Amino acid sequence: MEIYYKISRALQNVRNLRPLVHHITNYVTVNDCANITLAIGASPVMADDINEVRDMVILSDSLVINIGTLNSRTVESMIEAGKKANEFNIPVVLDPVGVGATPYRTKIAKEIMSKIKIAVVRGNLSEIKALYGINAQTKGVDSSENFSTGENVSSSIKSFARDFANSFHTVVAITGKTDIITDGETLYSVKNGHEMLSRITGTGCMCTSLIGSYLGAGSNDLYGALAGVATMGIAGEIAYNRLDPYEGSGSLKSKIMDAIYHLSEEEILNWGKIDEE
Template identity: 50%
Template sequence: MQIREKLSANLSLVKEKSPLIHHITNYVTVNDCANIVLAIGGSPVMADDLEEVEEMVGFASALVINIGTLNSRTIESMLSAGLKAKELGVPVILDPVGVGATKLRTNTAARLIQALKPEVIRGNMSEIKVLAGLEVAIKGVDSLADEQDGSVVAKTLASELDSIIAITGKTDVVSDGKQVCLLDNGHQILADVTGTGCMTTSLVGTYCGVTKDYFSAAVAGITSMGLAGEIAHAALRHGEGIGTFRTRLFDSIYNLTPELLAREGKIRYE
């Protein structure tokens, strides 16, 4: 099955099965992540208390871990839920938000990767380069790294960690260590709305909840967000800005069809 057929099939399965996606995520974007999962056809749950995360992940089809607003309590919940997920065969998707900005983030990301061996890691260029041990500049949780050598970095790190590595930016890069896929959907305005990266990770997690082909799931999640961004931006009228765009982004995800995703996805192999 070709990649476009896989994307179409993945979205059809999401809408058919409505997979439960367990999130331990950050409080800045938690509502948006829940709503984007609902919009694509999944079912979100945002449970982070240590007393219930293991039980909750037992019901889930995927676990999304996002370190955007770390604290000592949720770190332990992430590890507990992640270990239970691995025991149950539930895929773990990691978003290492702001890794490299502080020692806590960097050490926590390393700890989670070592303990959980996530099926997919999605981050911006700075975040992924930090995980790869490269020197990069970072501003808070924003990337300052250029996209040069993104394919090499993704492929090398994917092979080293035995994970799917997804880098989002002007051109998105997805690699499983053997193949590299470049994705060209999207619009610059996505960077002006808080949480679009987190929401993309949630979409990737939703697709991971319906297939064991985590490479195609990552491509599907990133392409869905990029294509929805294009559609939402094209619908803006004179005088409308990021507030209207944000609303239309959710609408575009909600109205996304398997046929549209397969046809309009700008996907190429390197």
């Protein structure tokens, strides 16, 4: 029960402090990432030009790097912004979208990991496996692997997650039917969310922005990652339950924004499905 109160306090910190979250993200979901950041109470900035990213990140409270729409221009900006963030102890969140789909994408993600201290890596199982160096299949930028059977996650996946976190000295959030978040020691499983979230482009990217918002407000890496993932899952369930019979994925997306905007401690306590081990 204490973990739900920690998430609630972290949410209140975001709303009180309104951290500036610097995004270098992809153009498919950039508007969604900006709006979800505003919905939770943080402030987004989406600057990606090499001539200003160093200056912008110094003004920011966290940095989100999302490689969804890679190009050589923004890769340089990502690396330089990440280095500057490290210099000023500003937490960096990496979303390795589609890693494993192409050699170039995998190479760039590994380069970012090698040159920047990453506070949290959030991705699906295929992406995290590919980043670790394990052969994994992706379908475009989506995972082709389902690591949960019903409600349960295998001990081998939990062990893999811990190994990843320890090897890269980071927190990893592997999102799927059941989400896994670990710093290599403590491990949380989150069973919130709804399968209809997979019908909306950018829910993973938005989740990463939420993590960046929590880190920017002072949450430590593990709790910030957990709070971001749980917030997205809880909001997804609340939003789905508010759909009228004739409404679909478009309405769900707007209702997710509304659910996060109005998210309360009571809803976190009533809807949260978090296990710790």
